[in-house]
Amino acid sequence: MSSRPSAHRIVSVKPIPVPAPGRGMELQVKVTAPWSGENLPVIVFSHGNAWSLDGYAPLVDRWAAAGFVVVQPTHLDARRHTIGWDDPRFATIWRVRIADLHAVLDDLGDILAQAGLDARVDRDRVAVAGHSWGAQTAGAILGARVLDADGVPGEDFSHSAVSAGVLIAATGTGDTLTPFAAQNLPFMKPDFSTMATAALVVAGGRDQSQLSTRGPDWFTDAYHLSPAPKSLLTLAEAEHTMGGIAGEGAAETTDEDPARVVFLADAIAAYLSAALGTDDAAWTALSRTAEDGDGRWGIAGK
Template sequence: MFTPAQHRTIAVKPIIVPTEGRDFELQLKVTAPVEGVGLPVIVFSHGNAWSMDGYEPLVDRWTAAGFVVVQPTHLDSRRFGIGFDDPRFGTIWRVRIADLHGVLDHLGHVMEQAGLTGRIDASRVALVGHSWGAQTVGALLGARVLDDSGKPGEDFSRKGITAGVLIAATGTGDTLTPFAAEHLSFMRPDYSTMSAPALVIAGETDQSKMSTRGPDWFLDAYHLSPGPKQLMVVPDGEHTLGGVAGEAVAETTDADPARVALVADAVSAYLFEALDVRDGAWSAFGGATETGRRAVLERKD
C-alpha cells in the first residue's frame, strides 16, 4: 500500500470567503503541513449534511502526505437546517458549485488568512468530493445536469483544474427512486463532457437508496466520461468506504480504518502523479488492503 510521509499538521478555521446571493456566509477550514513550500492543494467538497469539520480521516492523511486541504461548508450542512422540504433546497446544488468557484477565485485570500502565503503552488490545485460533493466536483470538471427533457444544462467547468477525484459519485439514467426524483432531481449528471483528468472511486457493494440500480450506478462517472480517467473499485466498500467522513459516525455502515486508508492513499498517489509532484506515484500504487484483497484498478486514455 502507498504510505504517505508523516508531516506534522495545523488547521485554521473559520476562514470567510466573500460571496453574493448566499443565505449564510461561506466558511471553510484549511489544514496544512507545518513545514514545506510549493505545496499542492486539495479543495474538498463534502457529502450531504456534512461540513468543514468532517472527513478528518481523509484530511489528516492527505496533509500528512504534504497537501494543503481546503474544506468549505456548503448550505446543505445540517448546521444550517435547510432540509429537503425547504424551498431553498432545490437550488443548493448550484450554490455548491458556486462555493467551489468562490474558493478558487479567492484562493490567495484563503491562504493569507491561513498564514500560508508563499507556501502553496497555485498551479497544482485539485478538486476532490464525496457523494454529493463528487457530483459538485464533477461539474467543475465538465459534467452537466440533465433537465426533465434530458437536455444538458449549464456548463460550470473551471479552466486550469489539472485533476479531480470523484468518490462515490452519483450515477446517471432515469433510475432515481420516487423520493430522489422529487427532492433531488439534479441527480441526473451528464458525464459525456467531463473531459478533465480524474480518478473515480466506487465501493464494490455500494447500494444507493437514491437509485434502483445496483453498485454499478457509481461507475457511470468513469464509464460514461471521456479519458483520461482512472477507476478504483474498493473491495467490500459501501457508500462511506470504511468511514471516510469520520470514525464511528452514524452514516458509516462498513467501518474499516484500513479501507479509509486505502481511499486516502489512492487519492494522494493519483494526485501526486497527476499534478506532477512525484513521477510514477499512481503507477506504483498497488491498491492492496491490509487483508490482502486488491482494489480493482482500470484506466482509459
C-alpha cells in the same frame, strides 16, 4: 517537484470567510496543511450531504501529512444549517454548492494568505475532490453537466484553475432514480460526456444507493461515461462511506474499516501527486500492485 514536509505534523485554520454575495449565509472554509514544505499542491474538498468543514478528517489529515493543502467549505446543506429536503431553498442548493467551489477557487489566494500559506503553495497545481453529493459538485467543476427534464445538458460550470479531480461515490446517471429521488432530487441527472478533466473515480463494490434502482455499478458511471484521461478505483467490500471517511464513529458509517480508509486516503494522494505532476512513483507502483491484487480493490484506466 514538491518539497515534502519533514514530518507528518499538520496544522488547521478555521473558520476563514470567503466572499459569496447573495448566498444568504456566510461561506466559511477550513484549511489544513503540512507544518512544513513548499510548492504544495491544493485540494478543494466538497463534503457529502449534511456534513461540514469539520468532517472527513481521516482523509483530510492524511492528505495534509502527505504534502497537500486541503480547503474545505461548509455548504448550505450542512446539518448545522437545518435546511432539510422540505425547505424551499433545498431545490437550488446543488447550484449554490457549485458556486461555493467557484468562490473558493476564485478567492484561493486570499484564503491561503489568511491561513499563512500563500508563499508555500503552488497555485498551478489545484485539484477538486468530493464525496457523494460533494462528488457531483466536484464533477461539475471538472466539466460534467446536469440534464434537464428533456435530457438537455445544462450550463458549463467547469473552472480553468483545476487540473485534476477525485470523485468518491459519485451520483450515476439519472435514468434509474427511485420515485422519491426523481421528485425531490431532480438535479441528480449528470451528463459526464463533457467531463474532460483528468479524474479518479472511486466506487464501493457494496454501495447500494437508496436513490437508484441500480446496483453498485451506478457509482462507476462517472468513469465509464466520461472521456479520458480517467482512472477507476473499486473497493470490493466498501459501502457508501468507504469504511468511515467522514469521521471516526460517524453514525452514517455502515462498514467501518479504518485500514480501508487509510488505504483510500493514500491511494488518492498518490493519484493526485501523479495527475498534478509532482510525483508519479506511488501511483505507478499501486497500479502495478493492482494487477496482482487479492481482490479487495482494483484499478482501471483509460
